[in-house]
Amino acid sequence: MPLLTVLTPRSIRHDRGILKLLRALCAVAALLIFSGTLGTASAARLDGIDLPEQYETRYKALIDQLRCLVCQNETLADSNAELAADLRREVREMMVKGKSDQEITEFLVARYGDFVLYNPPVKSTTLMLWYGPFALLALGVLIAIITVRRRGRTEPTTLNATQHQQVQDLLRRQDEEKNS
Structure with missing residues (x-):
């Protein structure tokens, strides 16, 4: 079959x-x-360094705010990349050494730039990142409005006598083909 x-x-x-x-x-x-x-x-959180329980919630909150530099659309907590594991390990070590969240974040920003922050601050270097999508949307809406208005203003095209006769001949031929 x-x-x-x-x-x-x-x-x-x-x-x-x-x-x-x-x-x-x-x-x-x-x-x-x-x-x-x-x-x-679960694998993203297993980095081989035991973190005292007192730091665990702080650690999880902090790595949820940091971006994986390899994956770019994942937090350090969600990424399986080796660099993300290294950064998680570094964050844990800094916490154990007594560094505050702000000190850890400042260290990573100094080393990797604002891109390491999953929600970078609004400043002159990140303005396009924050407001660019809205500007592009506004530009698209403006172009659409202008296009629609121009189409509404165009005068209907009038045919001269020769063109009108050609259209009539084409329509007559089409009717004859349908009837035959």
Whole structure:
């Protein structure tokens, strides 16, 4: 039997074996997807340095505010990159040495720039980052308004006698082709 006839919707409904196989494949795919995401979240926090319990909540809050320099759209807490693990380890070591959150943040900003902050401060060097999307949106709306207004102002095109006759001939030919 050809493969296409075996996998039609009607044959899938009648063939319980294929339906069970598809369910099993979906379950395995879901298991692989969710086990991968759960593994990354817990693996990101295991850096090999034991942090005293008194620092743990402060540590988690701080690494949630710092950006992974490799992944760029993930916090240090969520990233599995080696650089992120190194930065997490460095943050832990600085905490154990008694550094404040502000001192740790200032050290990382001095070393890597404002980009290391997941929410960088609004200042002259980051203005485009904060307000650029709104400026582009406003520009797009302005262009759309201008385009719509120009289209509304254009005068309808009038045909001269020759053009009018050509259109009539084309329409007549089209009607004749439909009727024949």
